[in-house]
Amino acid sequence: MKGEERRKQLLKILSSSTGPVSGGTLSQELHVSRQIIVQDISLLRANGSTIFSTNKGYLLQEEKKYSRVFKVYHTDDQVEEELSAIVDAGGQIRDVFVYHKVYGVLKADMGIKSRRDIRAYMEEISTGKSSLLKNVTSGYHYHTIDAESEEILDAIQEELRQRGFLAKLQDYEPVDFWGGQD
Known part of the structure; x- marks a missing residue:
C-alpha cells in the first residue's frame, strides 16, 4: 500500500472510531511500523487534519457540518x-x-x-x-x-x-432525493 493510500485508510479508521486508536493498533491494521504511523500523522496534520495525540491513542476531530x-x-x-x-x-x-x-x-x-x-x-x-x-x-x-x-x-x-428565489416543492417531487444518502 502506497503512502497516500495508507494515509486515506488511516483517516478512515480514525473517523469511524468512537474513541482514541493506539499507534500499535494502527500499525497492525495498516501493516507498517509505529514510526511510519507517527510520520503519517505528522503529514496529515501538515495537510490540515486535526488529529490529537492522547495517552490512549489518536483522535480525529472532524468539523461538524x-x-x-x-x-x-x-x-x-x-x-x-x-x-x-x-x-x-x-x-x-x-x-x-x-x-x-x-x-x-x-x-x-x-x-x-x-x-x-x-x-x-x-x-x-x-x-x-x-x-x-x-x-x-x-x-x-x-x-x-x-x-x-x-x-x-x-x-x-x-x-x-x-430575494424571491425560494420555490415551493410540487407534489411530484420527491422529498428525499438521495434515498437517505448524500
Missing part, C-alpha cells in the same frame, strides 16, 4: 446574485441539481465557497459553450448548501426568501 437542500428559481441574470447571497451568509454551495419528470435527478458538483469561486464559475458559464442546468427545468433547480450551523442555514433560507 450542516447541510440543507433549497429549491430555487431565478433568471439567468440573477445567478451571481443568488450564489453571492449564499456565500455572503456563510454557506458553501456543494452542488446544483434538477428534478426532471422524465430523466429524474440530474446533478453537478459545484464546490463554491467564496466570491472568487463565483467569479470563476460565472466566467466559465459566460463562454456560451454550456447552458445552466436550471434551464432544463424552466429555471427551477436545487442546491445542497453546507454551513457550520443550522442558524447559518436558516439565515440563508431567509435571505433567499426575501
